[in-house]
Amino acid sequence: MTDLLTPVMSSDWDSDASWKLSRYEEVGGYRAMRKALDMQAGDVMSLVKESGLRGRGGAGFPTGLKWSLVPQDNPNPKYLVVNADESEPGTCKDMPLLMASPHTLVEGIIISSYAIGANTAFIYIRGEVLHIVRRLQQAVEEARAAGYLGANVLGTGFDLNIIVHAGAGAYICGEETALLDSLEGRRGQPRLRPPFPAVAGLYASPTVINNVESIASVPSILDNGIAWFQSMGTEKSKGMTLYSLSGHVKRAGQFEAPLGVTLRQLLELAGGVRNGHQLKFFTPGGSSTPILTGDHLDVPLDYEGMAAAGTMLGTKALQVFDETTSVVRTTLRWVEFYKHESCGKCTPCREGTWWLVQLLMRFEAGTAEPGDVDKLLDICENIGGRSFCALADGAVAAVVSAVKYFREEFEQGYTTPAWELFPYGKSALFATEGDPR
Template sequence: MAEFEPVLTARWGNPDAASIDGYLETGGYQGLRKALDMEPDAVIEEVKASGLRGRGGAGFPTGTKWSFIPQNTGKPVYVTVNADESEPGTFNNRELLERDPHQLLEGAIICAYAVRCHTLFVYCRGEFVWPGTVLERAVAEAYDRGYLGEDIQGSGFDLDVMVHRGAGAYICGEETALLESLEGYRGQPRLRPPFPAVEGLYKSPTVINNVETLSCVPHVMDRGASWFASIGTEKSTGPGIFSISGKVERPGNYEAPMGTPARELIEMAGGIRGGKRLKAWTPGGSSTPYLTPEHLDTPMDFDSVQAAGSLLGTKAMIVLDETDCVVDATLRFTQFYAHESCGKCTPCREGTWWMERVLRRMEAGHGRTEDIDLMHDVGQNMLFKSFCALADGAVSPIDSSIKYFRDEYEEHVRLGRCPLKDEGRPRLEAASPRSGGTTGETAQELPEGRELSLGEVLA
């Protein structure tokens, strides 16, 4: 691999980069200047030509998304930046906001110019009190220097930006739930179609892009689509920031060309902690199926990871080593989904709730062999049956752990306890169950023989 120069994280070592002066001194807002000299449609074409795909998880081509925005509908066009990063294991948006907020802002302004939007919202995760504050400061500076407001840099283009703070709900990272939330409702996803490009915020055409996606845009405009497309793979172009966490020596964000093999990325993070052996890893956060050491040579691009049986998602690699219990980790992820399910769709609301209970029983050593198939069966009844993909994400760790670590589930049943429990490993199960009740209390309330199987209850 040719020497790779960081692009998105190039300014991270520079403490002044978060200020507009620091940003301008390091080539900032050059991409915007070029964009403002072009016709909006030409900007869209350039972004299309770059091959940039959305980094929020779905990998949809960004330029194509912009081109879907209908013009002259009599309604305003909105751009909404999705800064509600909360997929477990994902933390590059936070660092992009904290260390280089103007890069995001520049990308967002270019996007607004291209789709002829004059009001832009940044939906910033509520827990991001500080990253949101850094961004608000950047917005104020940009107004001050004429990069926002009326007649931006003498181009005649007007744009207002507002930072809207979320209030603690994972689901609001889902684009239609985000719009609901921004409109002042419960953050529950909408049925599509209509898609946000046609009927989004306030029923107007709306572009929703992720922080990392928009942070790529200034570079596409400044250095050109073909330069951007020369990085990465043919179908997953450009650089990407990989969030690596869990049992590696140096958890962190690492920038590399899209398509860099997982093995190299884990090496960048110092390898497996304490020289232990890798057991399982997620390529894109907890919503993407686990992969195993066998998959370490998978290039981390959208198509290769999919071919390997998972998804690139948000490029968040959570690493488990040989001493970690996959059942326990899966239980914890499931507790997350049970907690974060918005409750709108029955398969998700009920499925995550029951899955947590079955997994808790399994991890506690009271599971039965048939529970393994039961979980797979419940998963099949959750997949693709809801308005959004939260339930699909919830099934990912369960199904993939059964696929690759069935023996570990069976070992829990055979031993009547977690086989790794006594080895001093950190416990992963949440302290407070998300589906109500405590396991101890349950055991007392339900005498032997009165345990219900899921099938029985749902029948």
Template sequence: MSTQLTPILTKFWDHPQSWTMATYEDNGGYRALRSALEMDPVDLVQVTKDSGLRGRGGAGFPTGMKWGFLPPHDGGPRYLVVNADESEPGTCKDIPLMMAAPHFLIEGAIITSFAIGSDTAFIYVRGETAHVYRRLLRAVEEAYAAGYLGKDILGTGYDLDIVVHAGAGAYICGEETALLDSLEGRRGQPRLKPPFPAVAGLYARPTVVNNVESIASVPLIVGKGAEWFSDMGTEKSQGFGIFSLSGHVKHPGQYEAPLGITLRELIEMAGGMRDPNHPLKFWTPGGSSTPIFTDRHLDVPLDFESVAAHGSMLGTRALQIFDDTVSVVRAVTRWNDFYMHESCGKCTPCREGTYWLAQILHRIEEGRGTSQDIDMLVDICDNILGRAFCALGDGATSPITSAVQYFREEFEAGCHTPASELFPPAASTLFANQETVQVTV
């Protein structure tokens, strides 16, 4: 195996009290903060640029460059907003990170806020994850008690407050401007850009919006150096990341490794496919809103450039693994149902397009498709792609068009045979049915 795991953010997740400040400080926590507060904020931004850290929330935009977009200080407030609204189907990295080691995020938020000149930071958490919300509240409380938050942090004269905000629960609030609207108390809907958040974000003030994993990586970069971080990964996709493996592998879970690792290597680390008689059929490199890959893409380096060159997106590194017992038609139908439900309704292509895609996909899944349905699917996708107000519409079309590209014969079979007959759902179930035991008292 050419690539090894790099347990960095996940290093002490197995500690019985991993989420406490004591455990975090025993593992070097908050040392980077002390160093950062002695640096010029301009130098902190430059260190982040030099590290090559790119956004870990999906788009992969250079983090330091985003910080550098803020206009010069005008005497008014500016904000850091951490996007912790993890809701992409298949994505499960930010929530376990905040549960197991929330102080990585807290320390990263303090350093980032100091670098951009913010005295108030917000962590926007998905409202359904009440356990994560409570754990973050406790971590923030610990940081205040230790003097890492509040007035005159560590005697430097720098003041910072962190607000943990629970959203009402909407996939669209993962889009940064919809998140800002929700944070301001309005219905979460994407804003027209420009202006971008760096110029007019939260409360119409300069704002940096970053993903949890991006901010959590900052203390490590400051503490160990930009070169340490950039030495991992590939030339243009530097550093490490948490890869979430789910589905038909023996040991699903979080695998922290340098960018550029391949799925073949990750499946090997995960103990292989769940059943050697059922090989890999298709998989998502970055969650359900990215074009699917097949077994021919096993050796594609999982970095931003290589995945894009093969027609997909690295996204959130949510690797959903499906073997040959799974109907592609059923899978993309379920994903489209999700996007249809979560569409905010602001724009016609997404609101109406996902609805009509659902009608056709369910017909094909039920074996009632027509010869025109497949071409109509692709045509509707083409009319949504690039015309929706935000990326939700584009993301809804990606798995459908790629599924038709690689598995058109399954869609054609939907003109006469239900997917449940071609691929019995029981065969793809991850957990065997448990027999009901009647207990007589």
């Protein structure tokens, strides 16, 4: 089963000082950058477009196509913004990548900026991960000292400056237009579109916003070619990606594998669900993606496979829960998060998530009344699709999918507290003293 893994971005994570420029160059780092700078910018963009690389941040929009939407005749400066505001519950792929190999991102930024004609790039990262902020800043300075950044990069006439910007820790700033408002010094709130960022983004100028993994995938494509990249993945979901497994598994962690792998295969790599237990449900891409159950173990984890199953690939954050877990409790915790992180701009999201929490607390306490499940779904119907961004849709997805697969468990909340049906200590990852597990 280990042959299933395709370590590319993660291939050097276990090396000593893998984050250093010297080590990165030893394993071929910045070779792709040199190759790209010898090409025409349009040819670099076409190569990425033809490769089939799709955004690794959630939506799966074709990366090269996104770049091509930037109007080259616009007189304003063009910007590249890397979204490193990894905040989705259960998601933990970008931070390990930046910790172990920040130069992979820096090289990807140089290539991507050259392709779209940007001379300034921003990395927007969560301020709480101070150790990674410092590591990124160190990598940028190393690249600058080596002549890979600044004026006239490697004598090519191309100028590029990378700015590492630490955000204030708002989940909403993971939404690309809220991120832009935050970068401009305003409160992070989503913008009404159009205009889209490609036309009027940062400082009302053409802007490309990509996820960390999307940009970090670019150097390997330039270095190894389209055929190599397309040899992995499925017909419409090409290449390799980072899957994050957490929860009730024996060996949680990052697994870099081709798109289209199944959870059953990844669970085998992770040693399976913890001893004596079985899979109950899982998130395919973080808490904002509709949950799936054990019936979906063999569904391909790619964009098309997940869509066919009624969910999304999202950030590929596979949170695994066994039969000791209360779906009611889990859904409540997720919705509490979305209520807390709602920016408050849109009434359906601001008020709706508050009401969802009130109802879910009743289910958890066993004080819900007959008909409250339908009331829960009715509130969801009045929230989803009625806000500027997808935060509200994520809250709704958590609730609707939970009721879809475990309605009876919610209905038990009419009479019985969830903690009696599913003692919460039993679902803890680590056994407490005296626990027979």
